[in-house]
Amino acid sequence: EAQVTQNPRYLITVTGKKLTVTCSQNMNHEYMSWYRQDPGLGLRQIYYSMNVEVTDKGDVPEGYKVSRKEKRNFPLILESPSPNQTSLYFCASRGLEVHNEQFFGPGTRLTVL
Amino acid sequence: ILNVEQSPQSLHVQEGDSTNFTCSFPSSNFYALHWYRWETAKSPEALFVMTLNGDEKKKGRISATLNTKEGYSYLYIKGSQPEDSATYLCASGATSGTYKYIFGTGTRLKVLA
Numbered sequence: 001e002a003q004v005t006q007n008p009r010y011l012i013t014v015t016g017k018k019l020t021v022t023c024s025q026n027m028n029h030e031y032m033s034w035y036r037q038d039p040g041l042g043l044r045q046i047y048y049s050m051n052v053e054v055t056d057k058g059d060v061p062e063g064y065k066v067s068r069k070e071k072r073n074f075p076l077i078l079e080s081p082s083p084n085q086t087s088l089y090f091c092a093s094r095g096l097e098v099h100n101e102q103f104f105g106p107g108t109r110l111t112v113l
Numbered sequence: 114i115l116n117v118e119q120s121p122q123s124l125h126v127q128e129g130d131s132t133n134f135t136c137s138f139p140s141s142n143f144y145a146l147h148w149y150r151w152e153t154a155k156s157p158e159a160l161f162v163m164t165l166n167g168d169e170k171k172k173g174r175i176s177a178t179l180n181t182k183e184g185y186s187y188l189y190i191k192g193s194q195p196e197d198s199a200t201y202l203c204a205s206g207a208t209s210g211t212y213k214y215i216f217g218t219g220t221r222l223k224v225l226a
Contacts, residue, residue, distance in 0.1 A: 031212065042117070042216035043157070043202070050212065058213055090156060098145055101159035102204075102214075 002027045004105035006091050012111045013081055021076045021108050023091030029103075030096045032074035033058070034066065036087040037107075043090065049074055050096070081112040117205045119217035126193050127225050133189045134220040136203035140184035144206040148177055148188055151200040151219065160188075160201075193224040 004025045013019055025032065033048035035058075045058030049068040063085055065077040074093075078085060091105040118137045126132050138146065145164045149157035161170040166181040174191045190197055200219040206212060 033214070035216075040218070042218040043204070044216070045214055048212065056213075059215070098164050099162050101162055102147060103159070104156040106156050 002103070004091055004093055004103050006089075006105040006108050008108060009106060010109050012113065014113050015082055016080050019078050019081060019110075021078075021089060021091075021110070023074045023076065023105060024072050025074075025091075025093040025103070026072065027093060027095075027103065028071065029093035029100075030071070031100075031102075032068065032091065032093045033102075034064070034074070034076045035090045035092065036060065037090065038087050046076070046089075081110075083112050086110060086112045117203060117215045117217040119201075119203055119220050121220060122218070123221040123223070125223045125225060128193060128195060130193050130224075131189065131191045132193055132222070133187050134201055134222075136186045136188070136205075136217055138184050138186075138203070138205035138215075139207070140181055142207040143181045143184075144212065146179055146181075146186050147204040147206070147214070148186070149202040149204070151202055153199075157202055188220075190222075193222075195224045195226050198222055198224045 007022045030051045034046040035043040044060045047066040049055045089108045092102045094100045094102040120135050148160040151157040161177045163179040168179040170177050176189045179186045200221045202219045204214045204216040206214045
């Protein structure tokens, strides 16, 4: 089954404790992206990647890191999480053709105390 | 930064009614316009990807149009059903060497039986 998977689905952590949210897709998509969803705000793009070893900042990259060492994986790293990073996070992927749809993972709900 | 706006913010309709929503986006550097359907506790699901001015797409009772010159897209639902209840998101992709997406805050539709 074609899908985007994220782990963990739920995480409660404390300020300053480094964490990684994994994202994996099995559709051989070049493009992968991370978004966060906060109440009253639309989905906001954190980082995206056009291909292996190619990453770019979205609109809200502060406090986050990403890497794209393999085509299928695009982990999101929070080196020193803070309470304002409490949010619902989505990973997504798509092919590079302009008409390609974007497929979303199930989401990761992160709480930083 | 692009600004994508959706209206109305929320909408209640009776079963069988037809309805439509608007997505407004800056028309400069236009790349693609995505529509998503987002049910509570799930992840956004792609409805349409629209790229050309004058595009019209249809999937069952749902259709969409695109005007890239004036920067708007309409989503139509004909004969609304309770299962159409969801938040409908649009996202504008613009390129000037990058491929960022800016999402609107969505239109929340509730179809009353």
